[in-house]
Amino acid sequence: DAGVIQSPRHEVTEMGQEVTLRCKPISGHDYLFWYRQTMMRGLELLIYFNNNVPIDDSGMPEDRFSAKMPNASFSTLKIQPSEPRDSAVYFCASSFYRGYDEQFFGPGTRLTVL
Amino acid sequence: AQKVTQAQTEISVVEKEDVTLDCVYETRDTTYYLFWYKQPPSGELVFLIRRNSFDEQNEISGRYSWNFQKSTSSFNFTITASQVVDSAVYFCALSEGSNTGKLIFGQGTTLQVKP
Numbered sequence: 683d684a685g686v687i688q689s690p691r692h693e694v695t696e697m698g699q700e701v702t703l704r705c706k707p708i709s710g711h712d713y714l715f716w717y718r719q720t721m722m723r724g725l726e727l728l729i730y731f732n733n734n735v736p737i738d739d740s741g742m743p744e745d746r747f748s749a750k751m752p753n754a755s756f757s758t759l760k761i762q763p764s765e766p767r768d769s770a771v772y773f774c775a776s777s778f779y780r781g782y783d784e785q786f787f788g789p790g791t792r793l794t795v796l
Numbered sequence: 797a798q799k800v801t802q803a804q805t806e807i808s809v810v811e812k813e814d815v816t817l818d819c820v821y822e823t824r825d826t827t828y829y830l831f832w833y834k835q836p837p838s839g840e841l842v843f844l845i846r847r848n849s850f851d852e853q854n855e856i857s858g859r860y861s862w863n864f865q866k867s868t869s870s871f872n873f874t875i876t877a878s879q880v881v882d883s884a885v886y887f888c889a890l891s892e893g894s895n896t897g898k899l900i901f902g903q904g905t906t907l908q909v910k911p
Contacts (some may be wrong), residue, residue: 704860713897714828725887725901738898773841782829782848 684708686788688774694794701760703791706755707776715785716749716759717773725773731757732781764795798823800890802902810910817873819851819888826851829891830871831866831899836884837856844886847871878909 687706695701706716715730729739734751742749746765751757761768771792775785799822809815821830832844845855847864855862859876874883885904892898 715897722875724903727898727900730897738896768816775841777897779894781893782846782891783897784831784846785845785897785899786843787833789838789840 686774686776688772688788688791690791691789692794695764696796697765698763699713699795700760701764701768701772701793703759703772703793703796705757705759705774705788707757707774708786709755710778711776711786712779713777713781713783713785714751714757715773715775715777716757717775717787717789718770719773720770728759729780757782761793764793766795769793769795797808798825798890798892798900800888800900800902802888802905804905805903806906806908808908808910811880812877813909814876815878815906815909816906817875817886817888818897819871819873819902821869821888821890823869823890824892828893831889831890831891832862832871832873833901834884834886835887835904841887844873846869872902875909878907880909880911883907 689704716728719725728741729749731751749759771790773790775787777783777785801820828849830847834842852864861874863872885906888902888903889899
């Protein structure tokens with residue numbers, strides 16, 4: 683299996699622009715997670731899905747952030763409008779059918795908002 | 797509220813030394829899971845181990861070993877005979893609830909192994 687795939691790997695954009703991050707989970711995994719990693723706040727869970735349904739979005743910082751999972755093989759995290767403080771590495775992870783199964787992480791998307 | 801504390805921000809050792817990374821957690825759940833992940837310089841997070849709250853047996857995997865003690869709410873990780881390739885950031889994490897999938901990560905410990 684190819685593992686969790688994220689695109690783009692790097693994104694540089696200007697403040698106010700819309701940013702869309704993409705994730706393809708491992709086939710057969712029921713859970714999908716979006717994390718953000720910064721020096722100041724460490725690794726934070728933003729939102730997670732179970733069987734394509736959002737279960738907990740309490741970590742989404744503001745209404746500027748939204749996430750969708752239209753099918754079992756694709757998810758997006760959108761930031762609109764982006765701000766410099768959104769600069770971070772965004773990870774997508776997936777796991778099997780139990781919530782406590784190990785999570786497999788993608789390589790991350792490094793986002794820089796100027 | 798759940799919390800994971802990794803008090804050691806950075807550790808530097810010389811190759812072949814043993815090193816222990818500390819992890820202390822707080823939770824009110826009776827059933828929970830603890831994890832260790834490794835983040836090498838390449839950036840991706842790699843799963844190392846999962847332990848449930850009912851299994852306090854220590855585990856050894858090659859040069860890696862884990863010591864889980866509920867009495868002190870600790871889940872420490874020891875690398876024996878460290879190697880340069882062990883240089884990475886190591887994260888301890890706690891599951892929120894028994895089956896939510898929601899992980900709370902510690903701040904991480906950066907381990908540098910010098911040749």
